[in-house]
Structures are given as C-alpha cells and as structure tokens.
Amino acid sequence: MLNRVRIVLVETSHPGNIGAAARAMNNMCLEQLVLVSPKHFPSEEATARASGADDLLARAPVCDSLDAALKGCRLIIGTSARERTVSSPLLNPRACAAKIIEESAVGEVALVFGRESSGLTNEELDRCNFLVQIPTNSAYSSLNLGAAVQVLSYEIYLAWLEGRETAPGPLREVATAEMMEGFHGHLAQALEDIGFANPRQSDKLLRRLRSLFHRARPDVDELNILRGILSAAQGRKSMRR
Amino acid sequence: MLNRVRIVLVETSHPGNIGAAARAMNNMCLEQLVLVSPKHFPSEEATARASGADDLLARAPVCDSLDAALKGCRLIIGTSARERTVSSPLLNPRACAAKIIEESAVGEVALVFGRESSGLTNEELDRCNFLVQIPTNSAYSSLNLGAAVQVLSYEIYLAWLEGRETAPGPLREVATAEMMEGFHGHLAQALEDIGFANPRQSDKLLRRLRSLFHRARPDVDELNILRGILSAAQGRKSMRR
Numbered sequence: 108m109l110n111r112v113r114i115v116l117v118e119t120s121h122p123g124n125i126g127a128a129a130r131a132m133n134n135m136c137l138e139q140l141v142l143v144s145p146k147h148f149p150s151e152e153a154t155a156r157a158s159g160a161d162d163l164l165a166r167a168p169v170c171d172s173l174d175a176a177l178k179g180c181r182l183i184i185g186t187s188a189r190e191r192t193v194s195s196p197l198l199n200p201r202a203c204a205a206k207i208i209e210e211s212a213v214g215e216v217a218l219v220f221g222r223e224s225s226g227l228t229n230e231e232l233d234r235c236n237f238l239v240q241i242p243t244n245s246a247y248s249s250l251n252l253g254a255a256v257q258v259l260s261y262e263i264y265l266a267w268l269e270g271r272e273t274a275p276g277p278l279r280e281v282a283t284a285e286m287m288e289g290f291h292g293h294l295a296q297a298l299e300d301i302g303f304a305n306p307r308q309s310d311k312l313l314r315r316l317r318s319l320f321h322r323a324r325p326d327v328d329e330l331n332i333l334r335g336i337l338s339a340a341q342g343r344k345s346m347r348r
Numbered sequence: 349m350l351n352r353v354r355i356v357l358v359e360t361s362h363p364g365n366i367g368a369a370a371r372a373m374n375n376m377c378l379e380q381l382v383l384v385s386p387k388h389f390p391s392e393e394a395t396a397r398a399s400g401a402d403d404l405l406a407r408a409p410v411c412d413s414l415d416a417a418l419k420g421c422r423l424i425i426g427t428s429a430r431e432r433t434v435s436s437p438l439l440n441p442r443a444c445a446a447k448i449i450e451e452s453a454v455g456e457v458a459l460v461f462g463r464e465s466s467g468l469t470n471e472e473l474d475r476c477n478f479l480v481q482i483p484t485n486s487a488y489s490s491l492n493l494g495a496a497v498q499v500l501s502y503e504i505y506l507a508w509l510e511g512r513e514t515a516p517g518p519l520r521e522v523a524t525a526e527m528m529e530g531f532h533g534h535l536a537q538a539l540e541d542i543g544f545a546n547p548r549q550s551d552k553l554l555r556r557l558r559s560l561f562h563r564a565r566p567d568v569d570e571l572n573i574l575r576g577i578l579s580a581a582q583g584r585k586s587m588r589r
Binding site: 127130131133134135136158159160241242243244247248249250251253254257258261264265268298301302303312315316319320322323324325328329332333335336339340342 | 368371372374375376377399400401482483484485488489490491492494495498499502505506509539542543544553556557560561563564565566569570573576577580581583
C-alpha cells in the first residue's frame with residue numbers, strides 16, 4: 108500500500124527541501140517521490156540533505172507538468188497552508204492519511220505539495236479530490252516544505268501501522284499482590300528497626316509509601332533489590348546488638 | 349499550557365537543525381527553546397533556517413548542563429530512535445503529547461532531544477520519566493533532528509487543540525527534577541553507608557532504582573519521607589561509630 112503513495116513536489120525552489128522530503132519519506136516507508144519542474148535538480152544540496160535516502164532521490168522522476176506526475180492516480184490530495192475559495196473538501200492530516208491508506212489498497216494515490224513561496228495555484232488545486240491542511244499557529248502558519256512532507260508522511264505511516272492487525276505488545280512483568288504485601292510487611296518492620304517509625308503513629312506513613320510503590324509497580328528483581336536494601340539497613344542494627 | 353513546554357536540544361552539531369527546530373516550534377505555538385552546549389550558536393545558518401522564528405531563537409537560553417536546562421520541570425520526556433535497555437516507560441508520540449498537555453496545565457515540562465549522531469546518553473535518558481519514540485521505517489529509522497522536533501511539536505499542538513474542548517482533571521504535585529537529583533544522590537550515599545552497595549559496582553543498581561522512582565513520581569511530601577528514612581538508616585550507622 109505504501110508503495111502506491113506518490114509524494115509530488117511542484118516547482119520546488121530550494122533543493123535542500125527536496126532532499127529533506129526524500130529523507131522524511133524514507134523514514135516513513137514511502138518510496139515514490141515525483142518532481143514537477145524543480146528549479147535545481149539534481150543537486151548536491153538535495154543529496155546531502157537526503158542523507159541515507161539518496162536512492163529514493165535518484166529514482167525520482169522529473170516531470171514537466173502536474174498532469175504527467177499524476178498519471179494513473181485514483182485519488183489526489185493537495186496541501187494548502189491557508190483557507191481557499193476552492194471547493195474541494197478539506198481534511199485534517201489524520202483523516203487525509205486514513206483516506207490515503209484506504210485507497211492505496213486498490214490503486215495509486217498522490218499527495219501534492221506546492222511552491223515554498225506560494226503553494227499550489229487554484230488551477231492545480233482544482234485537480235485535487237481533497238485538500239489537506241496541517242493545523243498551525245495562525246500567526247505563523249507557513250511550514251517548511253520538508254517539515255510538511257515529514258508531518259504528512261508520518262501520519263500516513265501511522266495510519267498504515269494502525270491498519271495492520273497488530274498483536275498487543277508485551278507488558279512488563281510486575282510483582283504479584285502477595286509479593287507486594289510481603290514487601291510492605293518488611294518495610295514496616297525495617298522502619299521500626301531503624302528507628303524511623305513509631306508503630307502506633309505510622310499508619311498514615313505506611314499508606315503513603317504503599318501508594319508510592321503501587322504507582323511504581325516494581326518487577327520481581329526490583330522488589331528483591333528493595334528488600335535487600337531493607338535487610339542491609341536492619342542488619343546494621345542487629346550488628347549493634 | 350503550551351508556554352510551559354520546553355524543547356531541550358542537547359549538544360546539537362548542525363546550527364541549521366536548531367533553526368529548523370525553532371521554526372517548527374513557532375508553527376506549532378511552542379515558545380521555549382533551550383539549548384545545552386550547542387556546537388555552533390548563535391549562527392547565521394540557524395537564523396536563516398528559523399525563517400520567521402528568529403525571535404524565538406534569540407530568546408533561547410544556552411545552558412552548559414542538562415540539569416540547568418531541566419530546572420523546575422515536573423515532567424521530563426526523552427526522545428529515543430532505538431530500543432534501549434533503559435526501563436523508563438516508552439510512549440508513542442500521541443500519548444507523549446497528551447501527557448505533556450495534561451501536565452503542562454500545572455507546571456513546567458521538558459521534551460529532550462539528543463545529538464544528531466548518537467542521541468541521548470544512557471545517563472541523560474536516566475533523567476527522564478518517560479521516553480518517546482517516533483515510529484519509523486526499521487531499515488532507516490534516523491529522523492533528521494528538525495523533523496523529529498516538527499513531528500512531536502505537531503502532536504503537542506494537536507493534543508492542545510483537542511484538550512481545549514475538555515476540562516482537565518486535577519493533577520498530583522510532583523517533585524521537580526532537581527529535588528529528584530538530590531534524592532538520588534542521598535540514596536546512593538545511604539546505600540554505601542549501610543553497606544548495601546559497593547560504589548564501584550552500583551551503577552546498574554542505581555539505574556534500576558532511578559527507573560523505579562521515576563515511575564512512582566513522588567510528590568514533595570513523599571520525597572521528604574523517603575529522605576527521612578534514608579537519614580534514619582544512615583544515622584544508625586553513625587551512632588555505632
């Protein structure tokens with residue numbers, strides 16, 4: 108599915124952003140980068156910023172029209188930093204990603220990013236089934252192009268992960284209730300032995316400590332360490348006798 | 349709430365990444381950038397990449413230790429690109445963002461990013477209550493630093509937008525980072541004093557205990573109780589002398 112998702116960059120000015128986009132895609136298991144009339148490409152700066160994603164960059168076709176870049180796509184989503192009068196429905200990134208994963212199960216889909224300075228033209232937006240907008244600070248809404256590709260690639264990858272049937276991850280082994288009770292008994296005795304707690308006044312104290320260790324949920328090893336510490340503290344006392 | 353979220357960058361090598369982080373934060377309404385021993389700063393490249401976020405960049409304090417950067421924080425989350433043996437609980441970005449928004453309602457919180465090449469050291473990760481990992485391509489997991497800040501800032505902003513619709517519940521007061529450090533120092537000394545820990549062999553032990561108390565997140569009263577217990581255990585020893 109992820110190999111049917113095209114990231115299309117239209118008339119990118121800064122080659123560094125093309126490299127950053129390739130790296131972001133590679134991190135998120137996306138493979139198809141398509142460039143429409145980039146200002147400078149190929150470029151050393153793009154390759155440097157792509158880091159380990161230079162293969163992906165080298166494979167990227169360069170098209171001279173958006174039409175060529177979108178060939179064969181069943182779903183086209185355009186990115187937009189601001190409200191548009193265009194009538195394509197607006198999605199948030201999460202809904203956009205879910206849609207892309209849903210539809211890439213059956214065919215090619217494209218996510219289109221415009222120019223750094225001015226985004227996509229109305230004519231280009233008209234080619235899109237949906238628009239997607241990344242929520243931002245209204246006073247400073249312009250994301251860097253590479254950063255926008257990163258956020259949407261991340262959401263697409265998450266949607267893909269969620270879509271797979273996943274077994275729940277392993278849980279930490281924690282000490283059993285009876286081990287915890289044994290520990291709390293030991294703790295109470297040790298506090299008395301080292302002269303910290305007066306057994307008649309210590310109920311409230313012991314409840315505080317109980318609550319603290321319940322939150323920590325120690326595993327068996329940790330409980331053994333704690334009991335070793337208590338014994339060491341007690342041992343000093345018995346040595347004194 | 350968003351103004352109580354610190355983004356802490358530790359020993360960043362490339363000033364362009366500092367600028368990209370500032371821009372990403374500004375896009376997502378985050379205001380507090382804190383730099384720990386950056387290789388080159390201030391820097392023209394950082395300012396250029398910050399784009400409209402140069403104010404935020406100019407305000408960023410430069411600290412010479414992680415401790416200084418974390419001063420006053422009630423919650424510390426570290427970023428990690430790979431599995432660690434460290435046992436701090438691992439969050440995904442969405443859960444991390446929800447936690448940050450929840451806790452920033454009552455105090456300062458920090459999200460810590462490590463070096464481009466090697467991330468955070470185990471010692472630095474030990475300072476964290478939680479770790480967060482951005483899901484990635486397992487064959488190519490290393491996100492650009494600016495891109496990682498972008499993804500997590502975006503999730504934090506989304507969580508904040510979502511949280512505006514629901515009233516937050518009351519949160520426990522927890523001890524600050526520096527109080528926790530004071531406690532861990534006292535604990536190490538007490539373990540030595542009672543003859544439990546050989547200082548040369550105790551690194552692993554102390555890390556286990558650190559992880560346990562990070563999970564428990566004691567409040568100030570509880571921390572005072574724990575330190576009282578340590579002092580009582582130590583006192584017995586000095587009485588013997």
